[in-house]
Amino acid sequence: MIYTRESVMALMEEKEKLEQTIKELWDVLKSNNIGMTESVIDSEGYPRTDIDVYQVRHARHQIKCLQNDHSALLRRIEEGLAVVLSPSSTQDLDPNGTNVSPPSPNREPFAKVDHVVLGSPANMAGLQENDLLTQFGSITCDNFRSLVNISQIITVSRNEQSVTLTLTPRQWSGRGLLGCNIVPIDRPD
Numbered sequence: 001m002i003y004t005r006e007s008v009m010a011l012m013e014e015k016e017k018l019e020q021t022i023k024e025l026w027d028v029l030k031s032n033n034i035g036m037t038e039s040v041i042d043s044e045g046y047p048r049t050d051i052d053v054y055q056v057r058h059a060r061h062q063i064k065c066l067q068n069d070h071s072a073l074l075r076r077i078e079e080g081l082a083v084v085l086s087p088s089s090t091q092d093l094d095p096n097g098t099n100v101s102p103p104s105p106n107r108e109p110f111a112k113v114d115h116v117v118l119g120s121p122a123n124m125a126g127l128q129e130n131d132l133l134t135q136f137g138s139i140t141c142d143n144f145r146s147l148v149n150i151s152q153i154i155t156v157s158r159n160e161q162s163v164t165l166t167l168t169p170r171q172w173s174g175r176g177l178l179g180c181n182i183v184p185i186d187r188p189d
Helices: 005-031 053-084 121-125
Strands: 111-116 132-136 153-158 161-166 180-184
Touching (some): 053 161, 111 121
Antiparallel strands (some): 111 180, 132 153
């Protein structure tokens, strides 16, 4: 696929719509006071009478399918951003007339993800346990003081490769705004 700024922006709009649909499906589960893993049958093997079993099963199925679609869409957005923002696509030339790519920042991690909740904003963004945060919004190891500093765009080190994710803190059916646990990494000062 050939990526342009407009096609990447369209993918991002599609991502927003998909996330809204997933949120609405989580609201269905929340209105039934049930999550993704609780049983829909009672102890005697009959469908529970305190929930709409069809609605819950349908919402769970849709959430699982849409989360897969969301992950694939995030990969396409990441590919598109890499193409659109690459130095070769902007044709920046140095005075000698040759393409010069900017030095890639080799950032050291300042925090580690030690837990990600299924269905959370962090999970939907693609964050995984043991990811090492090297950038979170404008926060890097150079200006990190506390976890209060973090915002939306994340760069993590995963298996010694840099991965960029978009994580939008928001209300969801679980605790917090991210759905993951991030712990600072001790650094010698």
